[in-house]
Amino acid sequence: MFMFLQKISTRILLRFSLLLAGLLSYPAVFAAPTLIQTIDNALTAKCLNANRTAVNIVSLTTGRTVYSRNPQSPLLPASIMKLVTTAAALHYLGPEYRYKTKVLQTGRRLSDTLQGDLILMGGGDSKLLHTDLWQIAQDLKASGLNFVEGRLIADVSLFDGYDRAPTWDVERSQRPFDAKIGALSLDLNTVAVKLRPADKVGDPLNVWLEPAPAYMHIENRSTTAAKGNGTAGVRRIDDAQGVRIVVTGNLPQGDYERTVFVNVDDPSRYTIESFRTYLVKAGITVRGNTEITTVSPANARVIYEHESPPISLIIKEMNTYSSNFMAEQFIKTIAAEKVGKPATHLNGLKQVADFLQTHGINTQGVMLADGSGLSKQNQITARMMTDLLTAMHNRFDIGPDFVTSMRVMGAFGLHSNRFKNSAARAQVRAKTGTLNGVSTLAGYVPSNSGRNLYAYTILLNDNRCGYKGADDVEDQIVNALFTQGDDSALINANAQAAATP
Structure with missing residues (x-):
């Protein structure tokens, strides 16, 4: 009886061993994927x-x-x-490496007056900000400059005339990602349109630009709504009268201030006209016109240099x-x-x-x-x-x-x-x-x-x-x-x- 049970036990153990060996021989069935x-x-x-x-x-x-x-x-x-x-x-x-934006002058300086042109020379700086232009204007004022008898010139000779990659589509949107390029550029070649609801329902939104060059004009067709999510929109219109920033739609009363960025059509003009605005704000009068040139003026000398971050x-x-x-x-x-x-x-x-x-x-x-x-x-x-x-x-x-x-x-x-x-x-x-x-x-x-x-x-x-x-x-x-x-x-x-x- 004992021997019979032992044989049965031996057979069971043998079968179990064979089963276990079989399972171990197929690890891929249970392994995690490689x-x-x-x-x-x-x-x-x-x-x-x-x-x-x-x-x-x-x-x-x-x-x-x-x-x-x-x-x-x-x-x-x-x-x-x-x-x-x-x-x-x-x-x-x-x-x-740091981009350099330079200010040059022609002619000579007599006391507080420059008897010549003031030149802003573009160095391709993609990080030049309107706050930088304001600082440059303040520093020029601190140097004792009050009057410029000649012109305000934008020197954009560093780059060629293409304001986009040649392989890009000619038709462009007004969104920031589609901004034009240029030797003299400002604020990523976008203008910030600031929108804030008025205190009274039905009144136009409070709208202003940063920066605010004189040739850009706000056309405010917006309103302040009693409630809602807001439908305010901004578009740029360039025509013979200049540049119009048209604001439409509404924002609800009590809503937060919003900023809409719109790219600019002429980066060189945008930069040099913004610079003129800051010169005036700093107390410097430029009597001549604003001009843009692709040829660096002869006999001009550097009087100021702004460097970008590295x-x-x-x-x-x-x-x-x-x-x-x-x-x-x-x-x-x-x-x-x-x-x-x-x-x-x-x-x-x-x-x-x-x-x-x-x-x-x-x-x-x-x-x-x-x-x-x-x-x-x-x-x-x-x-x-x-x-x-x-x-x-x-x-x-x-x-x-x-x-x-x-x-x-x-x-x-x-x-x-x-x-x-x-x-x-x-x-x-x-x-x-x-x-x-x-x-x-x-x-x-x-x-x-x-x-x-x-x-x-x-x-x-x-x-x-x-x-x-x-x-x-x-x-x-x-x-x-x-x-x-x-x-x-x-x-x-x-x-x-x-x-x-």
Whole structure:
């Protein structure tokens, strides 16, 4: 009896052992997906166009490509093109480069009177503010200047006459992102229209401009409403009588003050007329007319120089707000510094192309049409962008400034809500890009352990995902790099092959 039970027990144990061995022989059934599988799954979204989707990811720790899909396909970059401009600006100009706006005079100064012209010379400064012009005017007044017998001249000779990238559409909106460029620019070439409800229902809104040059006039057709969400709108009308800022609609009584930014049609005129306004306010009378010239006046000498913040700070602002205006100003500034004036987009973009090539960046299929990514003639590849990210990571002199120019995603900073509920919160450095049907993302992210650091580029062209849907795809990929990034030993053989020239 005992032997019979023992045989039964032995058989049961044997079967259990075989069953356990069988289970252990199929770990993939129960294992979590690998990093590559997670990325593959994210890219199965039905809203994506498989032939117009590209991803390239490089481990900066090992130098190996860990994931690659269509890495050499030329696609629209949208605003991640600004990373190319950022890198080129840092390379050619240096992090401590500062724009210079100069005040010059012709003739001679007798006591409190300048017997000659007063000249404001543009240096391409994308950060010149109306408060800077006011400070310049005050400083000139403090020097004892009360009268200018000659003209007030805007010298815009540094840049050529194009007020936009040549590949942009001629038709322009009045929104700030569509602002024109120029050697002499002010307040990002936008005017701030301030709106505040009146104390009494039915009265017009209180409206004023900052700055308020004399040639701009307010046409106030607005009212103060008893309640509601407000329908106030602003548009600019340029005609023979000057520039009219037309305000329509309403704001509810007791509502907060609002600011609407409208771009300006003539940046040079806007800047020099605003300067005249501040000279008058400071107590300096200019008796001559206002003129704009593309030829620097002979025998003029510098009497004042205003410097911008270093471009290490300007590029941070450019990439945070994705300023097209700042990016295009950089392209022409590079041209001015490396080739000479008048600076052109063509010369600036040639310098950018040279920068990419000298850094060994694969530019096959790449077309540079502007510095901002707004042009639909731009073409980059995912590999080109990760090559750039890798090269900049290895540049100790300018690499840190390049990295810090990108937003820290999810860190509750400005425009950083993405990834705020993610495990990768505050770990992701990224530049976003968006056009109709186009969503792009590029930057850096570490693995959770910190043992690996990745450079990634995601290009989703001709997608039907909408803004949020496209963001979700990109976020899944970047989150996987953070949470599963120590899976990097599982190198995709196809990725390795694609990375080989």
